[in-house]
Amino acid sequence: MAQATILLEQIRPILELAETSGIDIASLVQKPVRPGAPMRDDTLPADISIADYFRLQRDIARASDDLTARFSSRKLTYKTGHFVVSQLQQAKSLLAAMESLVEHFNMMHGDAYNSLRFSGNRVSLVVDDSSFPYRFRGNQDLVELIGDCLLIKTHCLLDSLSNGRADEALQRVRLLRRRGTVIESQNRFWSVSVDYGTPTYELVYDFDLACQPLRIRDAVDLSTDGLFARVISYLEDHAAQEDHKSVTARTLDLIDGGLTLQNDVARKLGMSVATHRRRLSEEGSHFRNLLLETKLRRAEAMLKRGCSVAHTTEELSYSDIRAFNRAFKRWKGLTPAAFAQAFQS
Template structure:
């Protein structure tokens, strides 16, 4: 699949409504794109706008993290970002692909508060049906966008199931069913699929061979099973399928690794395949250090969480500081004001009645 997957792309303008909405909510979209090595001018159509499908999930993950919303604001009903690891943890206890599919459907229905995911079974197939007709999409009036979102959800689901099942999901998959019309534009991302695609249906479906779905599964050895975040696991799995040469700066790659949860110099250097000494030298040549990049990343996340109403103590704990005083010192050093002053500065104005 790796050779074909290299051809799975999307056009950045396809998700411009998502980017614009997040930007209006305070997310630095151009900064996210820069860290991914994507030219921000692509949003305006003045630069190459074709982007690898894996980077869609990277963009979505950053929006989700910053907004503390696992749906990345695609739904009008917020779902806490921390629920992602919960879903993956529950699925990892599955002993067959069928168990994993049922677990995924059940837990997402529970968290989204609706019966959007269903299982259909007969003598030969096991089908995961995703019916989003009543899902509270924020962009429900944009059919091209919602079709792309639905397509991308199926790809994400399949990657998640494949990583959990050690590739069994790939062997079992027989057909993919989509809502979009066959003639509809903007479907380069569908080259991801190596099975027949059926278009123009009322719901999305992943159709599996039931015999393979009932086989016992064992953990994959070549996938990072410690990465429990839903987005992180999908991104890692896609990168395993289609590795590419990363030509970005070490600073940008370090920011990406920290976002993936690699928050020690040793772990980041290991992921980059270089020694710690070489890693330090490369960052020094770019006039920075791992500590500086980590502190800046934490400061950005802290600012966003404080803006969303979390207390200083909550933010300090979530970001792994030893105590509130250490967090206060680090934040003030980078932002020039204390967390309390930052909160006060970002409070909405009180209008006189």
């Protein structure tokens, strides 16, 4: 699996969409951007990792309460990510997980965009997005990139749940885009043969391997971030790169995915709690502060969506509104009610 990247020039409309959603792009691309600077400013790097692309998509989805990250004109509530993962975790084989994914995404999107096709000793997960209501339908290059990345996300989700069975069973990949003189940077992800210019997107798996019984993983999270958290964590774990993300960044990803105990986070990162605490300290971080930061970021997103202070307090499991008010004011300099009012105005 090679390092997959996304050229920022290709996703300029998505970056602009992120800005309108209140997303801090600079923190994602890890390079400072001057306040008010145009997107083409040379402070932006040329590309970002595929994991960072999904972080961007996740943040837009969370801020807008739309699992499609506003890529579709038909909204899906963000918590449907939890629903999809919880259904997949009940599967007893890779094939059953594929059937579940097809059924539930078709049900949520209200049309048969996904299907399974059987041929000889192979089973294909087929995605036909020819009539999907993309917000960017007029930008064919961007729509094809979104489709390429959707296939990557789907495979990562299946492989993360099946303990590597999907990667073992994958035979080939089929893409709508025509073959160019250079392989698009995002498609360096694939280590199997890629067919270009096909009528639909396809992940082609070995049928016998897909039918073998397995215990779908259920130890990570069942949070509303379950879908994105699994994909991002999977990509981080499998990234063949020398410049790994900091322990702080990886810890934040796991907290975003629903892990709130340092024992669980340290175990996921393959280190003891003492080592995890030391590595965070070396980076100027503390687990308790990262936990609080994540909770307050969620609070900010909820208030921007128009949630009441009382509902936000309850959702984030604060003991009472006064405790939430104090924590939020220390972070933002405003009470939650004042912040929400300022944002709406």
